[in-house]
Amino acid sequence: MDSTSNRTRRWISGVEPARELLSAxxxxxLEIECREQPRKLHEMIRAYAADEEIRSVLRKMRDxxxxxxxxxxxxxxxxLCSAISGSVQLQTHGRPSFPADAGEWLHYGATVWxxxxxxxxxxxxxxxxxxxxLCKRDSRAALALICNxxxxxxxxxxxxxxxxxxxxEYGNATKTYTNATAAAIIASSEILGRPWxxxxxxxxxxxxxxxxxxxxIRNDLEEFCRGAxxxxxxxxxxxxxxxxxxxxxxxxxxxxxxxxxxxxxxxxGPNLDVDASHVAIIFALGRVAELGVKLAQECNxxxxxxxxxxxxxxxxxxKLLPIRVDAVAEPWEGITSILVPQALTLAMVERTGxxxxxxxxxxxxxx
Numbered sequence: 406m407d408s409t410s411n412r413t414r415r416w417i418s419g420v421e422p423a424r425e426l427l428s429a430x431x432x433x434x435l436e437i438e439c440r441e442q443p444r445k446l447h448e449m450i451r452a453y454a455a456d457e458e459i460r461s462v463l464r465k466m467r468d469x470x471x472x473x474x475x476x477x478x479x480x481x482x483x484x485l486c487s488a489i490s491g492s493v494q495l496q497t498h499g500r501p502s503f504p505a506d507a508g509e510w511l512h513y514g515a516t517v518w519x520x521x522x523x524x525x526x527x528x529x530x531x532x533x534x535x536x537x538x539l540c541k542r543d544s545r546a547a548l549a550l551i552c553n554x555x556x557x558x559x560x561x562x563x564x565x566x567x568x569x570x571x572x573x574e575y576g577n578a579t580k581t582y583t584n585a586t587a588a589a590i591i592a593s594s595e596i597l598g599r600p601w602x603x604x605x606x607x608x609x610x611x612x613x614x615x616x617x618x619x620x621x622i623r624n625d626l627e628e629f630c631r632g633a634x635x636x637x638x639x640x641x642x643x644x645x646x647x648x649x650x651x652x653x654x655x656x657x658x659x660x661x662x663x664x665x666x667x668x669x670x671x672x673x674g675p676n677l678d679v680d681a682s683h684v685a686i687i688f689a690l691g692r693v694a695e696l697g698v699k700l701a702q703e704c705n706x707x708x709x710x711x712x713x714x715x716x717x718x719x720x721x722x723x724k725l726l727p728i729r730v731d732a733v734a735e736p737w738e739g740i741t742s743i744l745v746p747q748a749l750t751l752a753m754v755e756r757t758g759x760x761x762x763x764x765x766x767x768x769x770x771x772x
Contacts, residue, residue, distance in 0.1 A: 415767040417530075418573040419556040422765050426575065431759025432751065434576040435658060439620070439747050441572070443613035445580045446587060446740075449570040450605045453591050462549070462565050463595040469547035469565075470596040472522040475501040479510050480527035481535060483578035483653065484585060487551075488527055489646035490739030491589025497735060498597050508535045508772065515539075518546045525549045525592060529569065529581045531557020534772045551588045553581050567592065575763040577654050579747065583612070586646065586739045608737035612744070615730045619744045620751070622728075627752035629710065629726045634682035636663040638746060639671045639700065643739030644688040651686065651746025659753045660760040668696055676700070679709040686745060689715040690730075690738040701725065714745050 416422065426434070453459055470476050476495055478488030488504035495502035505514060507526065518524065524546050528536045531554040540548070540562035552560050553569035560566055567588055571580040587605065594601035619626075630636065636655065640648035645667050652663040666675060671685075679685070685704045689697025694715060701711040705724045712726045713719065719727035730741050754760075 416573070417575060417765060417767065418554050420573045422573065422575065426763070427765065429763060431576060431658065431762055432754040434763045435579070435747075435751055435754060435759070438574055438576055438579045439616070439751065442580045442583045443609065443616060445571050446583050446609045446612060449584045449587060450591075450602070450609055452568075452570055453588070454602050459567060462567055463592060465565050466523060466525070466549050466592055467596050467598070469549070470500075470523040472547070474520050474522035475503055476593075476596065477510075477521045477524040478502070478504045478527060478589060479507040479524055479536075479539065480504070481507050481533060483582045483650055484527040484529060486646040486650040486653075487582055487585035487589050487739075488525075489649075490586045490643040490736045491525065491593045493643045493736040493739070494590050494593035495597065498599065500597060502593070507533070507539060511535045511539055515542060515544070518542070518544050521546055523547045523549060523596075525551060525589070526559065526563070527551045527585055527589065528557075528559055529553045529571075529574070529578065529585065530767060531559035532767055537562070538772075549592070551585055551592070553585070575765055577658050577750070577761065578650065579654075582650050582743065583740050586643075590736060590739070604734040604737060608733040608740060611731045611733050612741055615741060615744055619728060619730070619748045623748040623752035626712065626726065626728075626745070626749050627756060629712065630684045630749060633684040633710070636661060636684045636686070637671065637675065638663065638665045638686040638688075639668055639697070640665075640688035640690070640742060641668045641693050641696065642691050643736030644690045644742040646739045647688060647742025647746075648686075650743055654743075654746050654750045655753070657761050658750045658759055659757070661753065668693070668700055672700055672703075676703060676707070679704050679707040681708040681710075683709040684712065685709060686712045686749075687714065688738070688742045689713055690742060691735050712745060712749075714742065
């Protein structure tokens, strides 16, 4: 491709993909990018610990957040899922913080934006119309950006910027989700003045080993879930972000309808229609793990199947498929919780085909 025509192409992250990727199927791209996650996560953690430009931005974010008011995390889709872990870290340690859908905030929240101490915008592309508009708003609110595209419009509009460092991504959000979630947790830890590197490195090691173990049993996972009319992912705290991201992954890549709920939200309503056609993926992780186990028992008692992701070994039954992942410090379960939905999605598209073709260029960004 000559340089003139190359300038007209809006390649993802501004990088022309390798020739072999251009001919890859959606299932092949999904597996490649899932398996890149551990390496990209390790690289990002090292950069956030040592790169002085990144360290400087983190210090500026901490100074801005010292002002009165909550810390907001604004994103959409996978970026909003990453935002949940950042807010959970701050809330857990006594600092008011809230994740919000950037599209909703643009139209309904901007009038109170100046009441926030700091607003952290998360966007993989840096080109989403809603995020671009928020970056352009004339506001006294302190802003920071977490973004995977240093050539993007948002990157050029915001002074305090943190890179996601996931590299180009051509399928469902995988490595951009894990790295953006890590960035949100690290930023929150810096705002709180809490050490994070040991927990981050431990979580990355658990994520690496768990990915290999969970992906090795993906066909058993798919067979257990096969034929479900309803599939729902359920989590609390940071794992709720994993539940939303997991349901998006299943739905976008396979076309199978999946939904996400908090544990409390599911228990007070949706569990009433659980029957033999239903599969619940329940993340029994963190401080409220036993509530997830209790919910799994309720679903089983109504005839539904449950994939139970927990830190304890449990005996499988006809209706219960337990999958163990090692414990991580809160809120790093926002990352480890995504592995089971990713493995299930890969097995499903390997069996029936991928609904979402790889995307190598940015399309039109509209509200």
